[in-house]
Amino acid sequence: LHCAFQTRAPPARSRSLATASVPPMESPGGPGLVLVAVGLPGSGKSRFFNRFLQPAGAVRCSQDLLKRKEKVEDLVKETLAEGGIAYVDRTDYDAKQRQPWVRVAKKRGAPVVALRFPASKDICIARCTARSNHEGGLDGRDPGKVRMVVGMLSSRSKPVAAKEGFDRVVDVPDDDAAAQKLAEDVLKTTSSAPPPKKRPAADDSDSSEPEQDDSDDDDFAPAKKKGKARK
Numbered sequence: 001l002h003c004a005f006q007t008r009a010p011p012a013r014s015r016s017l018a019t020a021s022v023p024p025m026e027s028p029g030g031p032g033l034v035l036v037a038v039g040l041p042g043s044g045k046s047r048f049f050n051r052f053l054q055p056a057g058a059v060r061c062s063q064d065l066l067k068r069k070e071k072v073e074d075l076v077k078e079t080l081a082e083g084g085i086a087y088v089d090r091t092d093y094d095a096k097q098r099q100p101w102v103r104v105a106k107k108r109g110a111p112v113v114a115l116r117f118p119a120s121k122d123i124c125i126a127r128c129t130a131r132s133n134h135e136g137g138l139d140g141r142d143p144g145k146v147r148m149v150v151g152m153l154s155s156r157s158k159p160v161a162a163k164e165g166f167d168r169v170v171d172v173p174d175d176d177a178a179a180q181k182l183a184e185d186v187l188k189t190t191s192s193a194p195p196p197k198k199r200p201a202a203d204d205s206d207s208s209e210p211e212q213d214d215s216d217d218d219d220f221a222p223a224k225k226k227g228k229a230r231k
Contacts (some may be wrong), residue, residue, distance in 0.1 A: 031110035032080035033189060036101045037087045038160060039117025039172075040153055041138050041146075042124035042131075048115070048172055049087050050181035058085035064136035073100055080108045085187065094158040102165040111189045113161045114169040121154040 011068055035058070037045040049060050061075045072088065079086040092098045098114065105112035119127075128146045131139045160169045168189055173179050 016229045030083040031108050032083045033085045034076060034080065034088065034105040034110055034112040035085065035186065036092055036098055036112065036114050036166070037090065037117060038092045038098065038114050040091060040093075040119065040121065040124040040150055040157070041136070042127035042150065043117035043119040044174070045089050045115075045117055045173065048117070048179060048183070049089060051176070052180055053085070053087050053187075056085065056183070058087045060087050060089050062089040064089070064134075069100075073104065076104055077102065077108075080104070080110050085104055091153050091157075093153055093156045095161060095164050098160070098164060099180075104230070106165065106199055113189050114164075114166045115186070116160065116169065116171045118171055119174075121150055124154075124205055125150045142195070 011149050035047075035053070039045050046060075046062070049058065054060070059075065059079045061079070063069060063073045066072050066075065069090075072090065074087040076088060088101050090097070092101075102112050103224050125147055128134070128138050128150060129140050132141070133139065136150060140146075160166065162169075168186070169187065170182060172182060
């Protein structure tokens, strides 16, 4: 894996939990683990990774860094192929946005967990406006853009449903001590699904799976207007 895709942890703070003590997860040859962040910009998704998952060896699969969803998916697959922990750092506001990560995990036979970051729209707008030089460009340099994007994504957000196929769905607390315990627990997750059936050696394509519509995968894309069908 390329270390360039991972971000450095923030500078240590005076609190004892500034550097998390989550033990590295060892899974050589195993199916790996997929953690899917679900939350608005500014809800704490990247901070949770930096403080509690990066020390455990997780790989941050961030669309802010990689720019395209296809590249995020490639990194998730690469991480699982090595038995690693893939942390999908996107807004993933509805079932359509989350479905590819469940599909990739199930195909590999890996457990997949949805991590919900429930911070409110107003809190997220305040946090985004207060930050600077954000890798996705959503920060105090353009407060108007912050309000527009966070508000739009908030209106699009849908709760994670049981039928989506996650092995677990958990809320990430703001409290550092509780968040660290959650991270330690989540990293022990095992899949509730049976191992995937092996395909014949001659068939190595994904042609049996429906093609995904990536036309609105960009978190910042404006909502599409539905037109009347032509007769």
